[in-house]
Amino acid sequence: MSDKDLGFVRRYIFSTDHKIIGIQYMLTGFLMxxxxxxxxxxxxxxxxxxxxxxxFLEAIFPQGMAGxxxxxxxxxALVTMHGTIMVFFFISYVLVSGFGNYLVPLQxxxxxxxxxxxxxxxxxxxxxxxxxxxxxxxAPGGAAAAGWTAxxxxxxxxxxxxxxxxxxxxxxxxxxxxxxxxTMGGLNIIATVFSGRxxxxxxxxMPLTVWSYLVASVIGVLAFPPLTxxxxxxxxxxxxxxxxxxxxxxVVAGELLNHQGGTPLLWQHxxxxxxHPEVYVLILPALGIVFDVIPAxxxxxxxxxxxxxxxxxxxxxxxMIVWGHHMFVSGMSPYSGEYFSVMTMVITIPxxxxxxxxxxxxxGGAIRLKTPMLFALGLIAFFGTGGFGGIFLGNATADVQLHxxxxxxxxxxxxxxxxxxxxxxxxxxxWFPKMFGRMMNDKLGxxxxxxxxxxxxxxxxxxxxxxxxxxxxxxxxFTDYExxxxxxxxxxxxxxxxxVMGASQLIFMANFCWxxxxxxxxxxxxxxxxxLEWTLPSPPPHGNWGAELPTVExxxxxxxxxxxxxxxxxxxxxxxxxxxxx
Amino acid sequence: MTTVARPVPPRPAIHPSQxxxxxxxxxxxxxxxxxxSAYIIRRVAADWVPIALPRILWLNTAILLGSSIFVExxxxxxxxxEWSSAxxxxxxxxxxxxxFLGGQMMAWRxxxxxxxxxxxxxxxxxFYIFTGVHGLHLLGGxxxxxxxxRRIGGPRPPVKVDARRWLDLAATYWHFLGGLWVFLLLVxxxx
Numbered sequence: 001m002s003d004k005d006l007g008f009v010r011r012y013i014f015s016t017d018h019k020i021i022g023i024q025y026m027l028t029g030f031l032m033x034x035x036x037x038x039x040x041x042x043x044x045x046x047x048x049x050x051x052x053x054x055x056f057l058e059a060i061f062p063q064g065m066a067g068x069x070x071x072x073x074x075x076x077a078l079v080t081m082h083g084t085i086m087v088f089f090f091i092s093y094v095l096v097s098g099f100g101n102y103l104v105p106l107q108x109x110x111x112x113x114x115x116x117x118x119x120x121x122x123x124x125x126x127x128x129x130x131x132x133x134x135x136x137x138x139a140p141g142g143a144a145a146a147g148w149t150a151x152x153x154x155x156x157x158x159x160x161x162x163x164x165x166x167x168x169x170x171x172x173x174x175x176x177x178x179x180x181x182x183t184m185g186g187l188n189i190i191a192t193v194f195s196g197r198x199x200x201x202x203x204x205x206m207p208l209t210v211w212s213y214l215v216a217s218v219i220g221v222l223a224f225p226p227l228t229x230x231x232x233x234x235x236x237x238x239x240x241x242x243x244x245x246x247x248x249x250x251v252v253a254g255e256l257l258n259h260q261g262g263t264p265l266l267w268q269h270x271x272x273x274x275x276h277p278e279v280y281v282l283i284l285p286a287l288g289i290v291f292d293v294i295p296a297x298x299x300x301x302x303x304x305x306x307x308x309x310x311x312x313x314x315x316x317x318x319x320m321i322v323w324g325h326h327m328f329v330s331g332m333s334p335y336s337g338e339y340f341s342v343m344t345m346v347i348t349i350p351x352x353x354x355x356x357x358x359x360x361x362x363x364g365g366a367i368r369l370k371t372p373m374l375f376a377l378g379l380i381a382f383f384g385t386g387g388f389g390g391i392f393l394g395n396a397t398a399d400v401q402l403h404x405x406x407x408x409x410x411x412x413x414x415x416x417x418x419x420x421x422x423x424x425x426x427x428x429x430x431w432f433p434k435m436f437g438r439m440m441n442d443k444l445g446x447x448x449x450x451x452x453x454x455x456x457x458x459x460x461x462x463x464x465x466x467x468x469x470x471x472x473x474x475x476x477x478f479t480d481y482e483x484x485x486x487x488x489x490x491x492x493x494x495x496x497x498x499x500v501m502g503a504s505q506l507i508f509m510a511n512f513c514w515x516x517x518x519x520x521x522x523x524x525x526x527x528x529x530x531x532l533e534w535t536l537p538s539p540p541p542h543g544n545w546g547a548e549l550p551t552v553e554x555x556x557x558x559x560x561x562x563x564x565x566x567x568x569x570x571x572x573x574x575x576x577x578x579x580x581x582x
Numbered sequence: 583m584t585t586v587a588r589p590v591p592p593r594p595a596i597h598p599s600q601x602x603x604x605x606x607x608x609x610x611x612x613x614x615x616x617x618x619s620a621y622i623i624r625r626v627a628a629d630w631v632p633i634a635l636p637r638i639l640w641l642n643t644a645i646l647l648g649s650s651i652f653v654e655x656x657x658x659x660x661x662x663x664e665w666s667s668a669x670x671x672x673x674x675x676x677x678x679x680x681x682f683l684g685g686q687m688m689a690w691r692x693x694x695x696x697x698x699x700x701x702x703x704x705x706x707x708x709f710y711i712f713t714g715v716h717g718l719h720l721l722g723g724x725x726x727x728x729x730x731x732r733r734i735g736g737p738r739p740p741v742k743v744d745a746r747r748w749l750d751l752a753a754t755y756w757h758f759l760g761g762l763w764v765f766l767l768l769v770x771x772x773x
Contacts, residue, residue, distance in 0.1 A: 115599075191599075191602040194598075195596050221609050225610070225616065226612055226613070229613050229617045240700045241701035243629075
């Protein structure tokens with residue numbers, strides 16, 4: 001059935017087409033990113049000028065900004081919501097669900113995802129989840145304030161802080177919806193890759209993007225259910241009087257609680273059993289996408305394709321058994337700490353090999369610095385910087401000093417924040433022509449890149465040093481600590497740089513909207529790339545392929561083949577015409 | 583670099599729905615693996631008082647495992663092209679499955695009558711969560727059985743390939759839930 005037969009609602013709103021759903025995820029994610037980004041601006045505003053009066057903000061947040069001054073309770077709720085929104089509702093939606101939906105069927109030569117209806121359901125549950133999370137700002141007591149990790153007892157006792165009441169309940173509800181939707185999405189991607197590949201698309205011919213989505217989905221569907229279990233137990237602790245996570249002798253608001261025998265550490269273990277793999281759920285697609293962007297701008301095959309796939313698998317397996325490195329200061333046995341340290345060092349090996357393969361993919365290439373390539377290069381730099389900080393944090397000995405300082409904040413913003421952010425931008429600039437049939441403006445794109453890159457380094461590299469100086473994270477203000485007087489200047493630099501970075505995203509938004517209608521018409525294959533989606537019209541029609549599925553004749557990186565006239569050979573060019581590498 | 587054109591490999595054989603079901607079972611396994619680990623960690627605390635499990639649970643277990651036999655009988659009937667008897671076997675399995683859920687409710691009522699509630703002891707908390715979450719999954723299984731019965735025995739003659747696939751899926755899910763229940767009961771009873 002052609003999509004012309006469907007009404008507007010079935011075509012663009014309750015669509016089962018993976019491309020529309022991908023774009024819906026992307027736009028929802030960007031909307032959430034705007035909210036999360038504005039929250040970050042408020043956080044930095046308060047760090048730079050703690051306790052200052054901002055009369056206009058009282059109109060928006062009458063509770064949290066009473067008299068125009070941010071309350072400490074509101075500050076910690078902002079920190080909580082910034083983390084939650086950025087990790088689950090921006091990066092997961094845009095990079096994993098958005099581009100995963102858009103790219104996987106196109107790149108393996110399928111007409112749609114394996115379960116299109118389930119796919120639509122996933123998106124609408126995801127949208128509901130985002131809505132509930134946003135609504136929690138308007139709950140009595142405000143949004144959740146137990147951190148994005150929702151540690152008990154703050155998250156378990158409704159009277160602990162204002163956000164622990166209705167806000168936390170809504171947070172848990174939103175997360176439950178998110179997990180259902182995200183697990184269904186992961187299941188869909190796995191089934192699609194295993195059963196929906198076009199003739200000739202063997203596993204070894206799949207683009208690394210598809211590999212990364214496959215591996216990320218496998219980790220996702222295995223790691224999220226334990227968080228569901230933990231959330232169910234937390235709900236029981238909150239509402240039915242059980243004591244899974246609550247110990248004896250807790251006094252809240254002057255009242256001795258009736259709980260006994262539980263331990264908050266159980267939550268930490270269950271949370272990080274998800275939380276650490278989740279990092280790789282987000283970062284593997286980022287790395288996969290870069291492996292597809294780079295060759296289009298170096299005109300040579302990626303370096304170490306097979307090793308990279310093996311490294312994805314190794315990272316995936318190891319990611320499930322390193323979660324304890326988030327808990328070195330929880331009083332765990334030194335032997336456990338030693339184990340988690342060693343495993344963390346082990347996981348840096350496949351990660352470093354992936355990084356080396358990226359550099360190898362650049363080596364000797366005819367590099368063209370278009371916008372997507374700039375973001376890809378920035379990503380490699382971030383991956384190196386963030387990975388380097390990770391070595392310090394992965395060592396229990398160093399971590400005891402650095403835990404819960406701004407060093408950690410700087411580190412994870414490079415990895416789960418920066419690598420994924422730059423990959424998101426690289427993919428938008430790279431696949432925008434395919435999605436909407438028009439090119440984005442390259443000059444504005446480059447301006448956006450340089451402003452983002454420089455301000456990002458000013459913010460998060462500086463935070464490493466602020467952390468080394470001993471600044472603890474999540475504190476409302478640092479005015480009362482003599483030993484932190486010296487970092488006032490760097491904190492101000494971070495805040496100003498944050499405002500610059502926030503403002504430079506307006507360039508991206510303007511470019512995106514302008515290009516949708518006024519951008520130069522895109523040809524079918526503007527980057528002269530080899531993968532299947534570049535053989536389709538831009539945007540591709542409903543059902544993607546015509547009467548017949550494409551026949552895949554070669555791997556995804558046939559660039560500058562000696563026998564070919566062009567410097568790229570599409571995956572569908574018959575091997576009888578131009579010999580295939582494999 | 584090879585210069586020989588390679589033959590195009592055939593399309594993969596596994597059906598997406600089958601693949602999806604196995605992945606779904608993996609997620610359920612991880613859910614209960616997490617519950618079980620929490621159970622193992624929680625039970626060493628000083629306040630762990632084991633509750634007396636209602637004896638009806640053993641009867642329920644027999645009922646649930648028995649229902650799996652009828653699902654298999656339905657599969658055998660479909661293999662022999664006897665669609666109406668397949669439908670009968672499935673109906674029987676569904677009814678027995680419902681009886682299991684009823685039996686689980688009975689177990690809850692017995693406990694409540696004995697004054698054992700959700701927060702009474704960590705053991706009882708886990709008991710209610712295990713049986714409740716398993717029961718919800720089983721409710722989904724019952725819906726799947728009903729749906730499959732409809733695919734097999736609609737007013738029109740069944741689309742055979744389609745009906746077989748649904749029956750296979752339902753059977754996989756149903757047997758898994760039976761095995762899962764035995765595992766959970768053993769954890770609750772022996773640990």
